[in-house]
Amino acid sequence: MKIVKEWLSEFVDIPSDVSDEEIMRLLSLATVEVEGVSSDMEKRALDAIVVGIIKEIQTHPDADRLRVVLVDVGRAELPHIVCGGTNLAVGMSVAVALPGASVRWHGEGEPIVLEKTTIRGVQSDGMICASSEIGLGDRFPAKDDHEILDLSALSTIPGMPLSRLFGNEGVVFEIDNKSLSHRPDLWGHRGMAREVAALFRLPFKEQSIPKIKHGKGKQLTVDVADHELCPRYMGVVVDGVSSAPSPEWMQKRLTLAGLRPINSLVDVTNYVMLEYGQPMHAFDYDTLSERKGGAHIIVRRARDGETIEALDGKQYTLTSETLVIADENNPVAVAGIIGGVHASVNEGTRTIILEAANFNGPSIRRTANAVGIATESSRRFEKHLDPELPSLALARAVSILKNEFPAARVMSAVADRYARPPSVRPLTVTVAMIERMLGVSISLARASGILTALGFHITKTSDHLSVRIPSFRRKDIASVEDVVEEVVRFIGYDAIPAVLPRMPLSEPIIDRKRQIATEVKKRLVYQYGFHEVQLYAFSRKETVLACGLNPDAHFELANPLSAERPLLCRSLIPNLLEAVVTNQQREKNIALFQLSRVFLKGNVEHDPSGDETLDIPSQPLYCACVYVSKEEGNHFAFVRETVSRVCADLGIALDVRKEDGRDPVCAAGRSAGLYCGRTRVGYIGEVSPKTRAALGIDDPVFACEFDVSLLAECSRIPVRYHPLPAFPGVKRDMTLCVGEKRAYADIAARLACAHPLIVSAEPFDVYRDKKIGAGNKSFSFHIVYQSPDRTLTSREVDEAHEKVLNILKKE
Numbered sequence: 001m002k003i004v005k006e007w008l009s010e011f012v013d014i015p016s017d018v019s020d021e022e023i024m025r026l027l028s029l030a031t032v033e034v035e036g037v038s039s040d041m042e043k044r045a046l047d048a049i050v051v052g053i054i055k056e057i058q059t060h061p062d063a064d065r066l067r068v069v070l071v072d073v074g075r076a077e078l079p080h081i082v083c084g085g086t087n088l089a090v091g092m093s094v095a096v097a098l099p100g101a102s103v104r105w106h107g108e109g110e111p112i113v114l115e116k117t118t119i120r121g122v123q124s125d126g127m128i129c130a131s132s133e134i135g136l137g138d139r140f141p142a143k144d145d146h147e148i149l150d151l152s153a154l155s156t157i158p159g160m161p162l163s164r165l166f167g168n169e170g171v172v173f174e175i176d177n178k179s180l181s182h183r184p185d186l187w188g189h190r191g192m193a194r195e196v197a198a199l200f201r202l203p204f205k206e207q208s209i210p211k212i213k214h215g216k217g218k219q220l221t222v223d224v225a226d227h228e229l230c231p232r233y234m235g236v237v238v239d240g241v242s243s244a245p246s247p248e249w250m251q252k253r254l255t256l257a258g259l260r261p262i263n264s265l266v267d268v269t270n271y272v273m274l275e276y277g278q279p280m281h282a283f284d285y286d287t288l289s290e291r292k293g294g295a296h297i298i299v300r301r302a303r304d305g306e307t308i309e310a311l312d313g314k315q316y317t318l319t320s321e322t323l324v325i326a327d328e329n330n331p332v333a334v335a336g337i338i339g340g341v342h343a344s345v346n347e348g349t350r351t352i353i354l355e356a357a358n359f360n361g362p363s364i365r366r367t368a369n370a371v372g373i374a375t376e377s378s379r380r381f382e383k384h385l386d387p388e389l390p391s392l393a394l395a396r397a398v399s400i401l402k403n404e405f406p407a408a409r410v411m412s413a414v415a416d417r418y419a420r421p422p423s424v425r426p427l428t429v430t431v432a433m434i435e436r437m438l439g440v441s442i443s444l445a446r447a448s449g450i451l452t453a454l455g456f457h458i459t460k461t462s463d464h465l466s467v468r469i470p471s472f473r474r475k476d477i478a479s480v481e482d483v484v485e486e487v488v489r490f491i492g493y494d495a496i497p498a499v500l501p502r503m504p505l506s507e508p509i510i511d512r513k514r515q516i517a518t519e520v521k522k523r524l525v526y527q528y529g530f531h532e533v534q535l536y537a538f539s540r541k542e543t544v545l546a547c548g549l550n551p552d553a554h555f556e557l558a559n560p561l562s563a564e565r566p567l568l569c570r571s572l573i574p575n576l577l578e579a580v581v582t583n584q585q586r587e588k589n590i591a592l593f594q595l596s597r598v599f600l601k602g603n604v605e606h607d608p609s610g611d612e613t614l615d616i617p618s619q620p621l622y623c624a625c626v627y628v629s630k631e632e633g634n635h636f637a638f639v640r641e642t643v644s645r646v647c648a649d650l651g652i653a654l655d656v657r658k659e660d661g662r663d664p665v666c667a668a669g670r671s672a673g674l675y676c677g678r679t680r681v682g683y684i685g686e687v688s689p690k691t692r693a694a695l696g697i698d699d700p701v702f703a704c705e706f707d708v709s710l711l712a713e714c715s716r717i718p719v720r721y722h723p724l725p726a727f728p729g730v731k732r733d734m735t736l737c738v739g740e741k742r743a744y745a746d747i748a749a750r751l752a753c754a755h756p757l758i759v760s761a762e763p764f765d766v767y768r769d770k771k772i773g774a775g776n777k778s779f780s781f782h783i784v785y786q787s788p789d790r791t792l793t794s795r796e797v798d799e800a801h802e803k804v805l806n807i808l809k810k811e
Helices: 020-030 040-047 162-166 189-199 248-256 264-276 361-371 376-381 389-404 431-438 444-453 480-491 512-526 541-546 573-583 635-649 689-695 744-752 794-810
Strands: 002-004 034-037 049-060 063-072 080-083 093-097 117-119 122-124 172-175 220-224 232-239 280-284 295-301 307-309 315-317 323-326 331-334 351-358 415-418 427-430 457-460 464-468 589-597 600-605 616-618 621-629 655-658 666-676 679-687 701-707 730-739 758-767 776-785
Touching: 002 189, 002 248, 020 034, 020 172, 020 189, 020 480, 049 162, 080 122, 162 248, 189 264, 189 444, 220 232, 220 415, 232 295, 232 389, 248 264, 264 280, 264 376, 264 389, 280 331, 280 389, 295 351, 307 331, 323 361, 351 389, 361 376, 427 431, 427 480, 431 480, 444 457, 444 464, 444 480, 512 589, 512 621, 512 635, 541 573, 541 689, 573 589, 573 621, 573 689, 573 701, 621 635, 635 666, 635 679, 635 701, 635 758, 655 744, 666 701, 730 794, 744 758, 744 776, 744 794, 776 794
Parallel strands: 220 295
Antiparallel strands: 002 172, 034 172, 049 063, 049 093, 063 080, 117 122, 232 351, 232 415, 280 351, 295 323, 307 315, 323 331, 427 464, 457 464, 589 621, 600 616, 621 701, 655 666, 666 679, 679 701, 730 776, 758 776
C-alpha cells in the first residue's frame, strides 16, 4: 500500500524538521513495515520529460509497424519521432522524452540517455514513452507492451514537465501489506496519520464533515437478508452529478497512491477508500429504479448457478456462499469485491446511489478466492472493517461530490440497515500489570497519554486506567496484554532492559514420534543410500486410481491450489511413483523416501474441549520408500532388510508376514504386512505391473509404507552388544527347489535354527523355469558358519552344511 505524505497533512501537521527517513524508521519500529520511501530522484527524472500533443501521424516508409509522429512540445519546431505505439491518435497527450532525457527501454535494465538517432532511414528526435519506461508503470498499468502512456485525461499544456504533474506532491511511503493484516484501521491515510501523530506526539486533526441532510424526490429502500454476512449497509441517492474527469488534485493523489483515475464518480469512491479505508461503490440510480416507487436494493446470498457480468468484462457463475447486492431480479454487484455492468455508472449517469457497507471478512475472502478476483475493496473487507466507518465515509463522499458538483444534492433519506455488535466492556489496567508484563515501571499518566493519542477512551483513577476500546480497534485489541503492547510499542522495545528469565530447569518431554522420524531419516540416507524428497500433500485423481486406491476415500479440497491435485494424500506412494517417472530416464538406481503426514478420511482426532466443531481428520506421520534398479538382484529383499534393520536399530522388532490382496498397489502374491507384535504398521511389496503401465514406469518398483506414529507406540527391545567375532566365518551357498506357494519366511525361519554354527542366511536369488517344473521355484542362499571359540575346519563346515541340507530335504 502507498501512503502519500502530503495527504497525511489533512490529519496531522508534520514539522518540516522531521525527515522522511525518521518517519519511515519509527513507523517500521512501532507500527508497520515501511519497505521504501520515494525521493526527489523521480521528480528530477521527470523534469527532463515533457507533455506533447500529437499533431500528425504518418506511415513509416520502411516499416509497417512504425509511425512517424509530429508532436507539439511547446517549441516552434515540431520534432519528428519514430514510434511503434498501438494506441497513437491525433490530439492525444503523451509523454515525450527529448534528447538528454533518461528512460528505461521497455521498462527494463538500467536508464539510458536518449540521443537523436535514425530508425530504418528516418531521423527520430526523441521518444514517445510508455508508462513503464519513465517509472510510472504502477500508476498507469499498460494493457500490453506497445501501449503508450495517454495523458489526455489530465489538464496539461505542451512542453509541461511531467514533474509538475506527478512530482510535486513529494514523498510516498511504500507499506508492506503483510504487516497490516491485523490492523484494518491502517488501510487508509486517516488511520496511518493517527499513528504518525501518536509517534511524534502531535495533535490529530479530525476532518469537519457535515452530516448528510435527508433529501426528497427519490426513493431508496434497502433489505438485508443475511445480517451475519452484512452487518451494516448504508445508501443514499445523490442527483446532479456526472462522470466527467475528476479534478486534477484528486487524480494526482489517486495516481500517487497507485490507482488509475477513471471518472469523477468512481474516483470519489476510490478516494474515500484510500482516505478512510472504507470501500464504496456507486450505482446508476435510473437503472435500479425501473420499477415504480424508486430503487430497491436487496443484500442476499446468490442463488446456485446465478450469473453476473462484472466490470472487468467477465461473466461469473455464483453459488449460495456468495453475497451479492441485487435489485428485485438480478445481482448488480458481488458484495465487497466487484460491481456489475448492469447498474454501473456511465457517461449518461446523472443520479447515483452511493453505497457504504460492512461485510463479513471471512465470507469476502472465500468468495474472492472462489471467483479468482482480488481487488482493493476485497483486500480491505477481508480484514474485518469497523462497522461504524460506513456512516463517516458516506458523509465524506457526499461532501466531496457537493464541492465538485455545484448542482449535486441529496435526493433521499439515508438508508441504514445496521445489526449493531454487542458492546465491549472496558479493560482495567494497573501499574502493577504493566510492570509484571514488561519488567519496567510506566506511569499511568504516560500510558494514558499514549492510549488517548491512539483513539482509546480513557477513564483515569488514582491506581488504574479504565480503557474503552474504540470500534476501529476491536479486531486486534481484546485483552489487557494487547493494551499494554500498545503502550510499549510507542515507548520503544529498546527501553526494556534485557534480563534472562527465571525458570525452573526440568527434564524435557521426549517426543518419541519425532525421535523415531529423525532416526529413520538419518539411517535411510546415511546407511542405505536413499534420497529424501519433499512432495505435495495433494494427489492427482488419475495417479490415485492407477494405484488401485479409491478417490472417494480421500478428502477433496473445495478450493485446491492446483486443479490437477484436488485430493489430500492418504498414502505417500502415489506421489513417490510420480517421482520415479520423473527420474527413471536419468538414474540407473532410484531409492527415494518421504516422511510426511497423511489425511485419513473417517478417522477423527477429537478436540480436548469436547467441541465437535474443532475436530480434525486424523493425520498420522507416514514413511514411504520406493526402490528401482536396472541391475539384477533381489531388490525386494534389499527393501525388506533396509526397513527391518532401521527398525531394529531403533529397538523395534519388525515382523514381515506374507499377505495377499490387502494393499491394492502391490502385485498379487508379491506383498507382505509389517507387524510390530499384533499391530499392523505398514506393508511392503512389488508395485503391480498394471500400476506401472498406467504411470509409464519401465522397471519393477519395490515399495514399502509404514506408520511412524504406530512405531512410536511399540515397546522397545533392549539393545544388547556382542563382541566382534575373534574367528573367521565360512560362507557356503545353497539352492533349494520348492513349490511356488512355499514362502521365503518359512525357509528363513527354519534355517535360523537348523544348526548352532549358522550365524546368518541371506537370500540372493529366486529362479523360475520350466526345467525345474511348473509350479516350482528355487531359492538361493548365502549361509555363514562361524564358531565363537575356534576357527572351523573345512570338514566341520561340510558336515554342518550336509546336516542342514538333510533337514531341509526332510521338511
